[in-house]
Amino acid sequence: MRIFEEEHSIPIFIMTDDTGIIQHSVFSAPDPNSGYTTDDNSRALIAAVMLYEKFKSKKYLKLIFTYTSFLLYAQNKKGTFKNFMDYNRNFMEEEGSEDCFGRCLWALGYTFKSKGVPESIKSAILTMIYRAIPNISSLTHMRGKVYSLLGLNLIYKALLEKKHSSINNELLDKYLNGIEIVEVNNTPIRSTDDLIDILKNEIVEICQYLMDNFQTHSENSWHWFENSLTYGNAILPLSLLKSGSTLNNKSYLDTAIESLNFLEKLCFVKDYFKPIGSNTWFKKGDAVPSEFDEQPLEACGTCIMYTEAYNIFKDQKYLDKAYACYEWFLGKNSSGKTLVDEFTHGSYDGIMKNHVNLNEGAESVLAKIITELTLDILQ
Structure with a gap:
């Protein structure tokens, strides 16, 4: 059917x-x-990537650029995301909800793992991921954690795939060393291996949180x-x-x-x-x-x-x-x-x-x- x-x-x-x-x-x-919300534009990015993967049409690639650009504008200096924007492109808050953050990370992960999305877009996506990661450990709400977990799984698997390609791995290491170094729990992210280790730790930590809550309730x-x-x-x-x-x-x-x-x-x-x-x-x-x-x-x-x-x-x-x-x-x-x-x-x-x-x-x-x-x- x-x-x-x-x-x-x-x-x-x-x-x-x-x-x-x-x-x-x-x-x-x-x-x-x-107006607009970052929530919706993160969902739209996932839809646009799915459409581009299916039809390979430039009109869907243009949508990917549009929604990626929106998320770039929505990300604040802290690395989290503003959510509500009026029709004049003015955000109405400095920081959105944890749900919004998690939905963005899911969309970024989905786009980063896509086989069809051009590497130039993935570099912009990785920039946002890199800025966002230090905020994951401070999340307190379950759905913010869970949406983030979906993104973390996608990013982790994508990086493992890249790790098996020496060319991609070398380029990624150079990229990570070419932007501002961020730290997660006092650990600097300087290489692909650093990023993979941190992502796995975050996945395990959120999963344990879910398992503990399931046991409790x-x-x-x-x-x-x-x-x-x-x-x-x-x-x-x-x-x-x-x-x-x-x-x-x-x-x-x-x-x-x-x-x-x-x-x-x-x-x-x-x-x-x-x-x-x-x-x-x-x-x-x-x-x-x-x-x-x-x-x-x-x-x-x-x-x-x-x-x-x-x-x-x-x-x-x-x-x-x-x-x-x-x-x-x-x-x-x-x-x-x-x-x-x-x-x-x-x-x-x-x-x-x-x-x-x-x-x-x-x-x-x-x-x-x-x-x-x-x-x-x-x-």
Whole structure:
């Protein structure tokens, strides 16, 4: 079954101008009043890289340049990222959330590991990674850590691949010595080997944090990392799946699957995917999760989680669930209504209690594109 047709990329062009991708829309029209967010532009960078890898078209390469430039502008002197920008290109804060930082690191890692992205862009990406890394150890929020963990895995694997190429390794060492030396826990990063060691240490540290939290909060019928399920839930098992695969660590994989199964029981009560509603969070001891709102980003994240599980274990049940997350967009959901605008091919903003939100903001259209391309890669 062919999932992604090139016309499905139309919404990313509708929502993107010379600055970046605009945050919200009024129905399908971009709303300049909403400005931009670094959150959305980091997601857009992942989508653009996926599109360029698939079609090798310069129009997608131009998008990669646009979103990379946005992140360069968003990164502050500390190495973290500003998030909210008005339509006049003025940032409204000096530092965004830890979630924003983690999402940026994920996008940077995805781009850096891409085989198709030109090395000149990867050098700019590496510059941002290099500036960001000293901030990882000071993260305190779980999702900031987890989004960062996804990026760290990608960067770590990309550097290991480069390490096996003496030419690439030599060039990277020269690059690292040609920019300002930064330190992580009083250790200067001067070579590829230094960077690889630091990345591995950060991966292990965040994974141990997740394992400890899972041990602390799990009991009886509750198998989760916190005492509540909130937003971006699938990213937590996903990050341990990625790390377990990267480091060949069975404990990480076992905990990832245990938490995946717990989330699955809540999101697949019926024969379709229904994410945890965002109106109120689902706390330990609650009878049932909040029913609404259902958001495209949750379908996307859960699809990626199941796809990763399938890639590791080759069990068809995970692939079936990944497709069920995609089918949520098509109408196999609690409302029985499609979330796809048949003219723009974009995704509506979500399922509310009494209606479908017919706006098509950046987060939603990117969620659909990334979901489709994630499954398309398997074919």
